[in-house]
Amino acid sequence: MPDYKQYYIVHASPDDLFKALTLAETIQLWTGYPAEMKAEEGFEFSLFDGDISGKNLELKPGKEIIQQWYFDGQEEASIVRIILHPHKKGTSVELRHSNIPEEVFDEFRTGWDEYYFGRLQEFYK
Numbered sequence: 001m002p003d004y005k006q007y008y009i010v011h012a013s014p015d016d017l018f019k020a021l022t023l024a025e026t027i028q029l030w031t032g033y034p035a036e037m038k039a040e041e042g043f044e045f046s047l048f049d050g051d052i053s054g055k056n057l058e059l060k061p062g063k064e065i066i067q068q069w070y071f072d073g074q075e076e077a078s079i080v081r082i083i084l085h086p087h088k089k090g091t092s093v094e095l096r097h098s099n100i101p102e103e104v105f106d107e108f109r110t111g112w113d114e115y116y117f118g119r120l121q122e123f124y125k
Helices: 014-022 024-031 102-123
Strands: 004-010 044-047 052-060 064-069 078-087 090-098
Touching: 004 102, 014 024, 014 064, 014 078, 014 090, 014 102, 024 102, 090 102
Parallel strands: none
Antiparallel strands: 004 090, 044 052, 052 064, 064 078, 078 090
């Protein structure tokens, strides 16, 4: 199964971006969809009105988010790691998404670029 790695610049502080990625109310603002999320390790979340679901594995406020994303019937865990670095324009984001099922890889690559971090970049313009 393929992996995806990408970098983004978001015009928000690492602390603000961490909150935007881990608080349901803020996620709903930048996505426009219902979200179930808490900044708690072990919390099972649902984003984009249920299109994405998973579990928070490790959270380091303002620094890093590690999640498992669920795919039906997948034996090996799909892990999302979002690393936040201070940047002169806000935050440099390093995204690593491993073990993406082959049949949805292109959809997820587009989703990360346009609907996830693309929307966050628009939200924090």
